Amino acid sequence: MELHVIGQDDQREEKRSFVRKIAPGVAVMGNGVNDELMFRQADLSIAVIGKEGCATATLMASKIVVTDVIDGLDLLFMHHRLIPTLRK
DSSP, X not given: OOOOOOOSSOHHHHHHHXXXXXXXXXXXXXXXXXXXXXXXXXXXEEEEOBTTBOOXXXXXXXXXXXXXXXXXXXXXXXXXXXXXXXXX
8 A cells, every 4th residue: 555645735636636647447535625626537436425514516526425434435345336326
């Protein structure tokens, strides 16, 4: 595992650039307005609506919405759960 710390200056762009750099096959989770561009760049984006809510732009850019980060991680570890959620 490698740790990448996002700076304070332009988090929206830095997150998007980081996802673009490590693509393809990137899954992301978040809920803040600074996650929107990252969501649009990633292959799979999971919005988490917790007690603090979720930015509307990020929610609209997501592929999946969960109410707990653990539920989002479970989707990644038990990927068969993604099939009915993403089926077209």
